[in-house]
Amino acid sequence: MSTRQIVLDPDLLRLQKEGYEVEILKGHLLVHSVPYVNAQREIALGVVVTNLNGNVGELGKPGDHQVWFVGEYPCRHTGVPIESIRHSTKEFSLWPGFTAQHRFSNKPVNGYVDYYSKMKNYISIISNEAKQIQPDVTPCTFNVIVSSEEDSVFRYWDSASSRSNILAASAKLAMGRVAIIGLGGTGSYVFDLVAKTPVQEIHLFDGDIYVQHNAFRAPGATSVETLEDKPLKVDHYYKIYDVMRTGIVPHGCYVAEDNINALDGFDFVFLCVDKGAVRKLIGGYLREKGIPFVDVGMELSIIPEGESILGTCRATLCTPVKSDHFDRRAYQGADDGNELYEKNIQVADINALNASLAVLKWKQYCGFYQDIVKAHHTTYSINSHSLTRDEMTEDK
Numbered sequence: 001m002s003t004r005q006i007v008l009d010p011d012l013l014r015l016q017k018e019g020y021e022v023e024i025l026k027g028h029l030l031v032h033s034v035p036y037v038n039a040q041r042e043i044a045l046g047v048v049v050t051n052l053n054g055n056v057g058e059l060g061k062p063g064d065h066q067v068w069f070v071g072e073y074p075c076r077h078t079g080v081p082i083e084s085i086r087h088s089t090k091e092f093s094l095w096p097g098f099t100a101q102h103r104f105s106n107k108p109v110n111g112y113v114d115y116y117s118k119m120k121n122y123i124s125i126i127s128n129e130a131k132q133i134q135p136d137v138t139p140c141t142f143n144v145i146v147s148s149e150e151d152s153v154f155r156y157w158d159s160a161s162s163r164s165n166i167l168a169a170s171a172k173l174a175m176g177r178v179a180i181i182g183l184g185g186t187g188s189y190v191f192d193l194v195a196k197t198p199v200q201e202i203h204l205f206d207g208d209i210y211v212q213h214n215a216f217r218a219p220g221a222t223s224v225e226t227l228e229d230k231p232l233k234v235d236h237y238y239k240i241y242d243v244m245r246t247g248i249v250p251h252g253c254y255v256a257e258d259n260i261n262a263l264d265g266f267d268f269v270f271l272c273v274d275k276g277a278v279r280k281l282i283g284g285y286l287r288e289k290g291i292p293f294v295d296v297g298m299e300l301s302i303i304p305e306g307e308s309i310l311g312t313c314r315a316t317l318c319t320p321v322k323s324d325h326f327d328r329r330a331y332q333g334a335d336d337g338n339e340l341y342e343k344n345i346q347v348a349d350i351n352a353l354n355a356s357l358a359v360l361k362w363k364q365y366c367g368f369y370q371d372i373v374k375a376h377h378t379t380y381s382i383n384s385h386s387l388t389r390d391e392m393t394e395d396k
Contacts, residue, residue, distance in 0.1 A: 009059050011115040019140030020123070026095045027052050027162025031144060034123050035130040035137045036074035039081070043137060045222060046071030047098055048122050052117065060120050063163055065107040065141050068092055068100035069126075077132035085125060095167035111214060118348045141361070152196055154246045160196075172367045173265040174198040181282060182204045185217035185351030186296050186358075187272030191237055192219040192269070193359040201247045205294040207254040210236040212337075218346040235378055254278075260285050269293035270358060270364075280332035283318070290320040292365065294358040295330050300345035302381075310383040314349050315357035316391075317365065317376040325391040329377050353380060 016022045021032035031048045047070035053063035075081050087105040094308040112118035130137045161170045183206040210233045234250035286293045300311035318330045351356045364371035375389035
């Protein structure tokens with residue numbers, strides 16, 4: 001990730017030029033070495049932190065008026081706590097390895113017009129008390145802190161997580177290697193959702209060419225020129241999502257008996273195939289290897305009398321703790337003569353829902369979402385508009 005563009009935002013550059021120790025990290029602005037007075041009337045140094053709103057190089061107005069503080073609670077020069085900024089005191093885990101101790105609130109009548117005024121206000125309230133004890137103390141040290149997020153897979157900060165204060169929860173999704181097998185309607189939506197998480201490597205497996213009907217059940221829009229080029233699905237999606245993140249590894253092939261060992265070592269797999277025999281082969285291998293996975297499936301058919309569609313979609317989770325339900329929940333028979341699979345009705349919204357159910361279940365498995373029932377099988381039925389859960393267990 002390039003941090004140079006972030007630091008050179010006008011608001012932040014102004015703070016930096018005045019000598020404040022500015023750092024950008026995990027979508028947050030940190031100002032270090034802010035002098036404050038503790039309860040013993042000693043001068044200590046703290047860190048004022050706010051999450052960032054807006055786009056890279058164009059932050060705009062802050063999303064809220066509050067900040068976090070790393071250090072003891074700041075006091076007046078008399079040792080009495082500064083109550084005018086008090087909001088709450090506890091351990092705030094902003095992201096893994098970084099914890100603040102206090103949350104402050106001090107809102108001007110018209111709010112803050114920019115990050116410069118917001119940070120200056122809090123820093124002045126805190127550090128001016130320290131100046132009462134030691135006049136030459138200052139937060140403007142002119143020490144330069146090099147902002148770096150080299151461990152991030154994203155090419156710009158994840159402001160969706162930072163502005164919602166869920167970076168610590170999002171970090172639970174930072175698996176090393178995740179595979180998506182099949183980039184049809186459902187698999188492409190799975191990839192779209194997983195690509196926006198901090199998974200280090202996302203491996204795409206599909207030997208198909210991206211053709212015209214794919215464009216009508218895939219995320220986004222496809223140009224005529226792209227369809228004329230006839231790219232492999234894995235290359236098509238790599239090109240689109242590489243502008244947002246790193247770690248996408250395309251494999252322009254089908255997973256079969258002769259290369260199935262390519263799945264060894266994955267932390268999680270999304271199985272998005274529509275052939276029962278392939279599902280049986282890969283599902284059996286993953287269970288044998290103890291690799292957790294979610295298998296998806298759609299069963300749609302049309303009612304000729306009303307020209308309407310009914311059916312179901314499902315997401316089936318298998319883990320080292322529980323996988324005995326897979327054979328009875330996921331179709332693994334021969335595909336020849338199977339009328340349902342020959343019709344292969346696909347509709348984008350059901351593809352997207354099927355993918356969402358699979359990704360939700362993966363996120364529950366990782367601990368991102370709370371999971372009190374630990375269902376390993378979820379089914380949505382269209383005509384009854386019902387969602388069912390089955391195959392519960394007390395453990396993952």
